[in-house]
Amino acid sequence: MKLPQFFFYQYDLRIVDLSNILVGMFPIWLLKNNTRLEVLTMRKCCLIGPFLLPSYPNPYVSSIDISNNHLEGPIPTNIGMIFPNLLNLNMSRNLFEGYIPTSLGDKHSLEILDLSTNNFSGHIPEHLPTSLGFLKLSNNILYGEISLSFVNLTSLVYLYLDNNPFVGKFPNNMSFPRHLMAIGISNNHMSGKLSRWMGNMSFFLELTCSQIIRKGLFQLSYANFILSLVTLDVSDNNLSGIIPSWIGTLSELSILLLKLNNFESEIPIQLCQLKQLSMLDLSKNKFSGLIPHCFIDIPFETTHTKSSVKASNASVYTVYTMWSFVKGNILDYMSRVNLSCNHLTGEIPIEVGKLSNIHALNLCHSNLTGSIPTTFSHLRQIESLDLSYNNLNGRILSIDRIRQIGSLHCGTQQLISYEGNSLLCGLPLNTNCIATVPTSTMLKVLDGEVxxxxxxxxxxxxxxxxxxxxxxxxxxxxxxxxxxxxxxxxxxxxxxxxxxxxxxxxxxxxxxxxxxxxxxxx
Missing domain, CATH: 1.10.287 (Helix Hairpins)
Structure with a gap:
């Protein structure tokens, strides 16, 4: 769909949303013609070329969203002067490069700044708007040390600096605002310790620090956590030992991602105390023993944005709502359990089949035995089921819902979810149960003789x-x-x-x- 011609003859537009319309070059004429324009949204318009601005200020513009395009080149250095009252600026997922303009630091009204997934380089500006509530600079080429400029961001609620080649030590005297809810600092080259300032948070929502713990940036100890924590992602590190028992005290925890570590021993039953848990990923560790029967005590309800969070002011709530929209990955809202690639033994508890709210269940690559519980018929919401490469036996359940499961995470054929279990039979496998020796009656041990x-x-x-x-x-x-x-x-x-x-x-x-x-x- 192309831009309608009548737009060229409009001079008093206030709100313009041209998302998903093929436009081509950025329409600078739209800003020049409509001097009282307030909101401009052009997501996924296949915009190409540079981002051009008019030569005179527009005090009415409060929101610009040009994310998910192919705009390139630097951001005009005078952007802060052209839009003096800007509240929301989203330029993520483009091809912008160069430095982040320092004129943005003069914007005392800017609340949302998303420059993620571009090619920005250089340092984070020393001066940032103190009104910022949402700052996302992820997936760029920003380098250098993180300065203490964040200390002055008294309204900051969400901070994402992940996937940048930052270096140096995390400042020991760093002090973020007490109402900071989420921080993402995964995959960087920093060192130091976070525990000095983390305990100062009064309501912490999300901690994403995968691929950094190996550098000594963080230790998994109780003093580092806040009881209000909702998301904890410490994936892909060298964490070892057992999951601490105090994990059960994080009563608000909804997402727990511990994959790609070296945790061992049994899965702690304290996890069953997490009544808000919707996503649990313990894959690719060294857990052994049985799957806890108490998993039935966890509702595993679908994750929704915690919009009921009580914010201290309206702007924080606005930022939080916008964050939910920007993040917008449907997989983040699916309840799922992943215990794959461990050393789990024993039979699959019948209670697992009663987790009727989960959308994905992955138990592949372990040493599970026995038959598939008949309670799997209760998995009404299941969309991905993987039981492959275990020692399961017997007939695959003739449950229409399970047989209709389509593409799984590791392939597009249905048998992917069952393959690697030589004693399983029935559809969708090619093994006929009639010609298969039932393992339960194959051998009888009587008085020590077979x-x-x-x-x-x-x-x-x-x-x-x-x-x-x-x-x-x-x-x-x-x-x-x-x-x-x-x-x-x-x-x-x-x-x-x-x-x-x-x-x-x-x-x-x-x-x-x-x-x-x-x-x-x-």
């Missing part, structure tokens, strides 16, 4: 053999009775003797075959 109880019903075999033999014997007698010459050549004694030999040979053959057949299943 008794064969395979798929051949020996009682039926004996009856069938006896009937066949009688028919054969009656046929021979009938032939001898009709033909006198043959009757003389064959005596009844010879027939009886031959019959006895045949029976003896069959008995010897069956007894010699019995242990050989049994060994096939060991």
């Amino acid at each position: 008794e064969y109880d395979g798929f051949v019903d020996m009682g039926v075999f004996y009856v069938t053999f006896l009937v066949s033999y009688i028919i054969l014997l009656m046929g021979i007698i009938a032939v001898l009775f009709i033909n006198p010459h043959w009757r003389q050549a064959w005596s009844l004694k010879f027939v009886c003797k031959t019959t006895g030999r045949v029976i003896s040979m069959l008995e010897l053959h069956l007894f010699s075959l019995k242990p050989k057949v049994g060994t096939l299943f060991f």
Whole structure:
């Protein structure tokens, strides 16, 4: 869809939203013609070229969102003077480069600044607007040390600096505002410790610091955490040992991501105290033992934005709502459990099948045994199920909902969720349950001896053999009775003797075959 022609002849527009319309070059004429424009939104418009501004100020513009385009080049250095009353500036997911303009630091009204996923380089400006509530500079090429300029950001609620090559130590005397709710500092080159300032937060919502703990930036100890924590992501680090028991005291925790670490021992039952938990990822660790039965105590309800959070002022609430919209990844709102790639043993608890709210369940690459619980029929919301590469056995449940599961995270074929379990049978696998030896009746241990109880019903075999033999014997007698010459050549004694030999040979053959057949299943 292209830009309608009548826009070229409008001169008093106040709010313009052209998202998802193919525009081409940035329409600077739209700003020049509409001098009282307040809101300009042009997301996903395939905008190309530089971001140009008019030569005179526009005091009415309060919001500009040109995210998800292909704009390139530097941001005009006078952007702060052209839009003196700007509240929201979202230029994320473009190809901008160069330095972040220092004129943005003069904006005492700016509340939301999102410059993430571009090619900005250099240092973070020393002076940032004190009115900022949301600052996202993730996925750029910003370098140098993090300055103490954040100390003056008294309204800051959300701060994302992840995926930048920052260096140096995290300042020991750093003091963020007490109402900071979320911080993302994953994947950087910093060192030092965060624990000095983290305990000062009164309501902490999200901590994302994956791929940094290995550098000694953070330790997993109780003193570092706030009971109001909602999201904890310490994935892809060298954390080891056991999950501390105090994890159960984080009563507001909704998202817990501990994947790609070296945690070991059993999964602590304290996790079952997290009644708000909706996403649990313990994959790629060294957990052993059984899956806790108490998981049934966790509702695993779908994660929604905590919009009910009580903010101290309206602007913080506005920033929080905008953050929910900007983040906007549907996967972040799916309840899921991932325990894959560990050393878990035992059977899958029937309680797992009663987690009716989860959308994704991954138990692959462990040592789980037994059959798939029939309670899996309660997984009404399931969209991704992976039980592959375990030691599960028996028939795959004939549950339409589970059979209709489409693409999984590791492939597009349904059998991906079951493959690697050689004793499973039934659809969608190619193994026929009729020709498969049931593992539950394959071997019986009686008085210390193994008794064969395979798929051949020996009682039926004996009856069938006896009937066949009688028919054969009656046929021979009938032939001898009709033909006198043959009757003389064959005596009844010879027939009886031959019959006895045949029976003896069959008995010897069956007894010699019995242990050989049994060994096939060991």
